[in-house]
Amino acid sequence: MMNDPIQVFRTEASELFEQIESGLLDLLHDLSDRDQIDAVFRGLHTLKGSGAMFGFEGLASFTHHCETAFDQVRKGEVPATEALVSAILNAQDHMKALIESPGPHHDAQSERLLLTLNAALGGSSSASADGQIAIEGKAPSTKTGSTTWRLKIRLPKNAMANGTNPLGLLNELRGVGECEITADRTSFPDFLNLSPLDLHLAWDVTLTTERSRSEIEDVFMFVIDDMQLEIQELPMRSVPAGAVGDGSAPRPPQSVETVAAGKLTDTKSGSKAGDNVKVPAERLDELMDRVGELVIAQSRLSQLAASIGNGQLRDVSEDVDRLSGELRDTMMVLRMVPVGSLFSRFRRLVHDLSRETGKTIELQTDGESTEVDKTVIERLADPLVHLVRNAIDHGLEGPEERLRNGKSSTGIVSLSATQAGGEVVISIKDDGRGINRERVRAKGEAAGLVQPGAVMSDQELLQLIFKPGFSTAEKITNLSGRGVGMDVVRRTIDELRGTIDIRSEFGVGSEVNLRIPLTLAIIDGLLVRVGDSRYVIPLSAVEECLELSLEEDIRSRGRSFISLRDSLVPFLRLRDLFATGTEPELHQKCVIVSTGNERVGLVVDQIIGDHQTVIKSMSKLHSTADMFSGATILGDGGVALIMDVNQLVLRGQSKEALMRAAV
């Protein structure tokens, strides 16, 4: 899949878009930020280059104009303005479309965007440049006459080893205009040190051409990141007077610009590119599967070693145990991605929403370096979009209302991530109006989600907003209020084996915390036996284990509650629930599990111990078995099902509700 060059380009392009976008959004905060201006320019430049290389002509020529615009900003000829940045942001969306479906059907849109861009660049030149820039494929350069340039070209030593043909470059340069080429042999080593594989020559070229600087640079498009290229304009006999004034007029004669690798690639490629390897995710998944099987095989080996009792065998087994454990940990780290890559998407969303709603919003992010399994990150994107939209649409007030309530006119939405044990906590916070509990309750009753007058805890009431069909927005906006969305959040988080809790203070703001396990592939579990089968309870959910004596069991028949330090905890007899048809053990155990604030006891026959669990998903044929989130293979080759604590707690809760209703 990754071998498809177009696919490679698309991947690269999406990374570039991210870079460009984050640069642009930073610029909105500080229009004079040189680093960001450079970053955006670099991104656009690379995009144009690779676009052309992979045959996306439409993209290349369109991007070229944006690049030119930013080049002017970079050189200080045109100030960076909000209008310009917005125009480029819009243009960027269009570039994505050009990559998605290249073709002439985009031309009209291209033209329209370029007009906006041009207007943003400063109306002064608009009269002459309006139509011209838009349609032309080439830069509106010095048409008025030819310019003489002086080029100093120095390729990296290993250029030829990398397949660059210097002669080809020089020939191409000859095609650009009239050339006078002299070789610079100053760095030529003496014969003894001469390595025939290295390139020791540099060249001085005097080039007379009508074409623009960027077209000269284009000759070196493929090597420009690693080479030194100096392009200097020589004083001309006939400097065209009053040139178009759009910035590409000949620069003052002495301006020397070095497009050296060091400067261009300080943050991007350079040192980092060599150290990183891109690997398709499915290969990682395969590797993960193998590691999982290894872990299983290892637990068989150690069981065997223990039963045979041979010291040497046990030594080997312990070594393999350590190694496979380390391998597993390394493997897990490989799949970890910083949350920052997820958060950065929201800056654009917030920017757009802010325009759409007329609210001034500041997005604060924290803990971007927290790492989470890649699959988890991907699955989190949608729920987070819903939550952020919701915070902006329902939570934040308009500027006037905020001022009236004694808040600053800018609403703050903050996204943060922290790691807590085996979980990552992602929190979405706003300082808006908070959740109006009466309204939530009224809506819940109207929608039939709650019995009128039912006693509910605050958390239960707040959780109502995640029920399907629930929406408190009085009017449906473009953003939210259709009653879909928040239940999607709940579902996705459940699927990720995570939990949601909400805190909200009326008038002050709300906070939603998502607790998600760091990885989906391996969990620590508590292995238990119920009847003849073994099951795994995720250790993260286990609070404590108690003994349930026979007398207590008999006494609690019919009510299924145990008292645990002054509070009553409902429990489920898994033997009954799973219909094992076996007799209860004399000493049953009760495992107390919890999700957030809800607790439930699970009565099992035996607690076997800790178990590193490689999660295997179950087929669709077992989609009704919703008490289980997956299965795992034990050391002896048997299969144990992994309990879905959320589902079991729900069952426990509904049982509790039934009991309450009966009393």
Add this chain to the structure above:
Amino acid sequence: MTSVLETSRPDPIWPEAQQIEALLFELNRETFALNAKVVQEILDVMPETRVPGSPSFVNSVINFRGKVIPLADIRIAFGMEPRESSIDSRFIVIEVDVSGEATLVGVKADKVHEVTALSRTDSEPTPSVGMRWRQDYIHCLVKRGSEFIIIPNLQAIFAHEERLSGNGISD
């Protein structure tokens, strides 16, 4: 002579060929056949793990080379008597399409016979009367000597059972 059959819609069992290689196996003294192409492996009986809350027809899973796959007893789907496994019992691992996903499924068999060529010309559509079992679960019958071999319609069985389970067949 087979013009009627030939004009019917594309057939998963008899694609273009007039003959298929089929694996014969036995369930409650009836002979069934599966296209050998979908058969991945034949396993000795191994410990199965019951999945509470799953449809009775696929109520357990087994460990097939490090994968957890469902184990189906198509007897239950057909409404036949369940049976304890014997020394001849085997699990046949096949690949079937379950709502668009190629899924490995183990199928219980009382006894596995040989792989043999079955010819389309010997096949007969399921008679609409006189069948003890659900007609739509049977793809066709093939006459072989004095007996009939049942070719089950796996697509229908698994799709249907899934639909049923969607309505909540659970305990």
